Amino acid sequence: MKEENLDQFVSSDPMRATLRGAAQAKRQHLNRQIFKNLRLRDGAEKMLQATEGQLVNNKKVQDTLRLEISFYDSRLEVLYNELANLKSSFDIYQSATRTGFPMIAISLKDTVDIEWREAIEDFIETHYHENPEQFRDEIERLIELRQVMQTPERNEKGVKLLYEYYHHLTLVEKRMFTNKSFAGIQFVWFDSLTAHQTSSSSLTYEKANVLFNIGVLWTQIAAKKEFNTEMKSAQEAINALQKAVGIFTYLKQSVRENLSKDLTPNVLEVLVDIFKVQAHECILNWDMRESDNEDVECYNILAREAAQLSGRYEVLKESMSETASIPPSWCTLAEVKSLHFKAIAHYYAALILLQNYDPDFTDCDHDVSGTEEKRLSTLVELNKIATWLMNEDSRTDKAKSHLKKAIVTEKEALQVASNDRFITRLECIQKVLNTFSSQIKNKLSSVDISGDLDLIASVDDINCSTDRKDKVIGPEFTKYNVKDIFAGLGPLNVFNAKIAYHPPKTVTITRDEQGGLGISIRGSGPTIICKISPKRQHAGIQAGDIIMAIGSHKVKCLNHKQVSRIIQESGQSVTLTLLSAVSPSVILHAL
Secondary structure (H helix, E strand, O other), X not given: OOOOOOOOOOOOOHHHHOHHHHHHHHHHHHHXXXXXXXXXXXXXXXXXXXXXXXXXXXXXXXXXXXHHHHHHHHHHXXXXXXXXXXXXXXXXXXXXXXXXXOOOOOOOOEEOOOOOHHHHHHHHHHHOOOOHHHHHHXXXXXXXXXXHOOOOOOOHHHHHHHHHHHHHHHHHHHHHOOXXXXXXXXXXXXXXXXXXEEEEOOHHHHHHHHHHHHHHHHHHHHHHOOOOOOHHHHHHHHHHHHHHHHHHHHHHHHXXXXXXXXXXXXXXXXXXXXXXXXXXXXXXXXXXXXXXXXXXXHHHHHHHHHHHHHHHHHHHHHHHHOOXXXXXXXXXXXXXXXXHHXXXXXXXXXXXXXXXXXXXXXXXXXXXXXXXXXXXXXXOOHHHHHHHHHOHHHHHHHHHHHHHHHHHHHHHHHHHHHOOHHHHOOHHHHHHHHHHHHHHHHHHHHHXXXXXXXOOOOOOOOOOOOOOOOOXXXXXXXXXXXXXXXXXXXXXXXXXXXXXEOOOEEEEEEOOOOOOOOEEEEOOOXXXXXXXXXXXXXXXXXXXXXXXXXXXXXXXXXOHHHHHHHHHHOOOEEEEEEEOEOOHHHHHHHO
């Protein structure tokens, strides 16, 4: 049953065209090789166990099997190392012109093609009593959609494609999935972080993985943006990260089955934290770029935000290090960023102290003015402010200490970065750290000729309390609507997997003396028999029967007026093809 104007499903060609595509293709190859070698190793281990249980041991066979197992272990170690290198390659998803820190992005979950054509055809034939050949085009479209959604473009079109497949799955689930209908179908997916293969016959599993990939795509879209130099790109990156957070939050709250490691609550919680913090980073980077160089209030806000972001990255680093599936290089990047933003906080604290203070404030016993209190609340407790306001030299000394602390902290960040081979090869990280170190040193040299880093006075922690709250954008289910591929089966409220039907029956009714058939009909597409005269009670008709055909006319999808006209134009005898639900009352209530 061919339906016009169905959406054309278009994927990108990532397997050859882009660095990201080449990486995804390599990842798919590694996933399959890992799965193959795991199965071979498991088979060899079972054979070894079987020979060890025999009364007569065959030492030669056992030695051969042990050698095979050792080979598979070595091969798996190589494959896992290749996969780890791929997961830790930040440059795959970054803009080629990146001027700031790289962003963590996740790889798309990989899947394998499934053969569900036969299961769908069988269900259409046995449940709906329709000829599945009439729905060949629709089935092919569903199969095609599943294939192309595996390689979505890294843009809004790719997101749209994944949402469309998700919505079609929801419709297919309502039309065809029961506890037994697709028991033989296994949806196979590879874990995004570990490459472990998992499978399930549950459509919930398939939908969860598709949603996960929508979140993944948003992380890749964000990583591609040049958010340090272009306001529009910065806003788009922040928006994409907030949408990724929304997807992973939704999955954490809604997935109840133990499907795969990357869909467990603890891993999803870590992913939520990663992209919340990265969105915060994008916002702060842009705020620093747009800040007024002479505005103390602005310095106050930036110092607080940088201190808070540093603390968040420190906590994130700890939570990631406790999650086995998270690549170690992600933890290193979080540690480097924590130190970098800590240095930024000290830098802005120094700028606050180097600004002119209120010259009228000379009495230590006076209450601190509201304005000055607000300006310096970032740095110290209230009882220290009065002394600092009165003594400019003390403020300058404290500012120098903050600058020196910032330099030392940035140096520590460079050292941490140099210990990770994946971080070291990213020139953008080295450039950010070295550039900011030079900026701090230039500021320090303008107020301290000696610049002796060994003479660092104690500096107060930066007050990192802010009013900022993380924004989360939930899944946009209503934004992407689709046309039901299997609309030809009839209205979903009547023709769905929950309503079972008896095989169609054919009934011939002869008109009475007044030309009536003794039945009343209602509804459109389909039309049902709602009342039967006493004379027709034994004609094999019951209230709730769906009129599928009148003679040779297919009328299931026609409206009430069209069905009535065909009945009126029929001869003395009218042959009806009827479909009876196992529970007719369900149909009467539905229409």
